[in-house]
Amino acid sequence: MNKIKNPYRPIKAEVIDVITETENIKTIRMKPSEEISFKTGQFIELTVPGVGEAPFTPSSRPSIKDMLEVSVMKVGKVTRAIHELKKGDIVGIRGPFGNGYPMEDFKGKEILIVGGGCGFAPLRSLMYEFFEHEGEFKKLFFRGGCKTSKNFLYRSELEQWAKRKDLNLELTVDEVNSEWNWKVGVVTTILDDVDMDYSSGIAVVCGPPIMMKFATKKLLDMGFKESNLYLSMERNMSCGIGKCGHCRLGIYYTCKDGPVFRYDMIKDYPDIWD
Amino acid sequence: MNEIYFVTTDNFKKLLSELLADYETFISSQKGGLQYFETLDKENIKEINPFGHRTFEPLKNFFFRAREIVAEDFEDSIPADRKRPLCIVGAKSCDLKGFLVEDLVFMNHDYTDPSYKLYREKSLIISTDCTDVLDTCFCTALGLDPFPKENFDLNISPAGNGYIFEVGSEKGQKLVSDMKSLFETPEDKHLKERDSRRQTVKESVNKNIKDNDIPTYTSYSGIIERNYNSDIWKDEANTCVECGACNTVCPTCHCFLLYDQQDESKLARLRVWDSCLIKEFALVAAGVNPRPFLWMRLRNRFEKKFDFFHKIANFYACTGCGRCILACPGKIDIRRVIRRLVENE
Numbered sequence: 001m002n003k004i005k006n007p008y009r010p011i012k013a014e015v016i017d018v019i020t021e022t023e024n025i026k027t028i029r030m031k032p033s034e035e036i037s038f039k040t041g042q043f044i045e046l047t048v049p050g051v052g053e054a055p056f057t058p059s060s061r062p063s064i065k066d067m068l069e070v071s072v073m074k075v076g077k078v079t080r081a082i083h084e085l086k087k088g089d090i091v092g093i094r095g096p097f098g099n100g101y102p103m104e105d106f107k108g109k110e111i112l113i114v115g116g117g118c119g120f121a122p123l124r125s126l127m128y129e130f131f132e133h134e135g136e137f138k139k140l141f142f143r144g145g146c147k148t149s150k151n152f153l154y155r156s157e158l159e160q161w162a163k164r165k166d167l168n169l170e171l172t173v174d175e176v177n178s179e180w181n182w183k184v185g186v187v188t189t190i191l192d193d194v195d196m197d198y199s200s201g202i203a204v205v206c207g208p209p210i211m212m213k214f215a216t217k218k219l220l221d222m223g224f225k226e227s228n229l230y231l232s233m234e235r236n237m238s239c240g241i242g243k244c245g246h247c248r249l250g251i252y253y254t255c256k257d258g259p260v261f262r263y264d265m266i267k268d269y270p271d272i273w274d
Numbered sequence: 275m276n277e278i279y280f281v282t283t284d285n286f287k288k289l290l291s292e293l294l295a296d297y298e299t300f301i302s303s304q305k306g307g308l309q310y311f312e313t314l315d316k317e318n319i320k321e322i323n324p325f326g327h328r329t330f331e332p333l334k335n336f337f338f339r340a341r342e343i344v345a346e347d348f349e350d351s352i353p354a355d356r357k358r359p360l361c362i363v364g365a366k367s368c369d370l371k372g373f374l375v376e377d378l379v380f381m382n383h384d385y386t387d388p389s390y391k392l393y394r395e396k397s398l399i400i401s402t403d404c405t406d407v408l409d410t411c412f413c414t415a416l417g418l419d420p421f422p423k424e425n426f427d428l429n430i431s432p433a434g435n436g437y438i439f440e441v442g443s444e445k446g447q448k449l450v451s452d453m454k455s456l457f458e459t460p461e462d463k464h465l466k467e468r469d470s471r472r473q474t475v476k477e478s479v480n481k482n483i484k485d486n487d488i489p490t491y492t493s494y495s496g497i498i499e500r501n502y503n504s505d506i507w508k509d510e511a512n513t514c515v516e517c518g519a520c521n522t523v524c525p526t527c528h529c530f531l532l533y534d535q536q537d538e539s540k541l542a543r544l545r546v547w548d549s550c551l552i553k554e555f556a557l558v559a560a561g562v563n564p565r566p567f568l569w570m571r572l573r574n575r576f577e578k579k580f581d582f583f584h585k586i587a588n589f590y591a592c593t594g595c596g597r598c599i600l601a602c603p604g605k606i607d608i609r610r611v612i613r614r615l616v617e618n619e
Contacts, residue, residue, distance in 0.1 A: 006344070245528065
């Protein structure tokens with residue numbers, strides 16, 4: 001049982017930086033008034049006072065307690081207001097909520113990370129965690145895809161990662177509309193050269209539903225076990241505490257039992273990709 | 275075996291007067307053939323009759339209110355604005371089963387909803403037997419009886435020139451001890467009268483079930499999984515107008531949305547009832563909707579009641595109160611839906 005006194009109450013956080021990442025994605029760096037400790041893959045509810053709140057998985061380092069970042073795509077009422085935020089503005093944070101990635105289960109394994117579009121945000125936090133615990137994981141592969149080269153989230157950082165010895169990284173885009181030295185095509189086309197034992201390896205997938213659907217199918221075809229596939233499910237997570245009913249997925253609430261699900265836990269529900 | 279007492283009509287009124295001092299008291303009363311909860315005060319205490327059938331509005335209204343301020347500004351305090359504890363007189367067996375669901379959701383599912391917990395723990399629940407039934411009552415199909423057996427502090431059954439009181443909790447026992455002089459030893463004839471009335475009322479509900487051909491809960495296992503893609507949903511959803519009336523009258527529906535309001539001085543976060551029938555209910559950013567069609571949302575309502583709660587807590591989240599049958603302008607009858615699901619092999 002969680003002992004939070006009032007789980008609906010956000011704590012104050014000050015916006016300390018706003019970084020324009022792409023045409024429609026901004027990263028908001030915040031300093032919470034109380035330390036927030038989150039596990040990579042857990043999410044927070046971010047309140048814009050008077051407008052409302054929406055769920056985001058922090059993209060920053062979990063080990064930093066007095067600062068966190070979220071990367072936000074402008075798609076609706078709350079995210080439009082988030083894009084208007086300026087340095088010094090006060091926002092609210094609730095959480096962290098949900099399960100996060102089971103880092104202990106990943107230790108000693110070969111791991112393939114497959115990301116798409118805005119799905120890079122939670123994965124960046126996960127990658128920081130891997131980097132911080134260098135040597136605890138057998139092999140790391142990162143395969144990232146995006147619609148266009150111009151709107152590739154964290155592109156310069158990803159290109160820095162490509163130089164790391166502990167990581168094998170490949171990127172692709174559907175459409176080239178700026179300088180691009182990587183692959184062209186959907187992300188499932190750059191998985192075949194991943195040199196690891198699929199039957200014992202871990203695959204972590206995060207991206208838009210359509211990309212997750214095809215990536216999952218591809219990974220299963222390659223020989224990954226259903227119980228070794230970790231998916232970040234997108235549902236309407238509102239209360240964050242398994243009460244409001246909006247994010248139900250079968251017998252689970254995505255906010256409480258997810259947002260990271262093993263594929264074998266949810267594969268029998270007919271509408272997981274919708 | 276719970277403690278049983280006899281209380282005369284006059285002493286019952288004395289008891290209620292005493293309760294008024296400590297509790298904000300609501301009592302089930304009859305108006306135009308239906309029962310409603312009304313505020314009990316010194317004026318109407320003379321004409322009380324908290325028996326009959328279940329109230330028009332569900333019991334959850336008092337604890338999981340339609341609109342509750344759940345947070346103010348960034349303060350950690352609980353803004354719950356009921357200043358006095360609640361006493362509810364005349365809650366029925368079906369609504370007490372509603373507590374099973376609401377308590378699980380708001381108090382025992384990892385996190386606690388502070389205002390619900392506060393209202394619930396401080397409240398005094400004095401339930402009553404049903405003494406008549408509506409045509410739409412079908413609680414016995416869900417394995418309930420039209421007289422409370424659990425989840426009350428005190429339960430009252432009419433008998434002779436007074437009432438049989440049954441103690442259902444320590445809180446109820448304390449109340450009896452505090453007002454010892456009002457509680458007498460019941461006579462056998464009073465108990466016989468109670469038991470005979472209970473049997474008659476139960477038979478009336480059973481007649482409803484027989485007349486309407488309603489399957490009992492022992493046949494509900496797997497009805498959702500088996501019929502997940504059945505045309506029954508599309509067929510039943512034909513007349514649904516997405517009004518959410520079924521959700522608001524249901525003693526077990528618990529979905530809500532959080533809504534922020536801000537005036538010049540204060541930020542208020544409201545928890546307001548939501549309806550899973552409404553198109554935007556499960557909609558996520560960028561317009562993806564896991565349940566874009568109305569029939570999927572109607573199915574969702576039944577899936578929650580007859581699949582989800584059964585799997586996570588081993589009970590069906592329907593109480594057989596029949597409120598949704600009367601509330602639905604599209605005449606979607608839960609009894610018929612259950613029958614179709616059970617019969618469709």
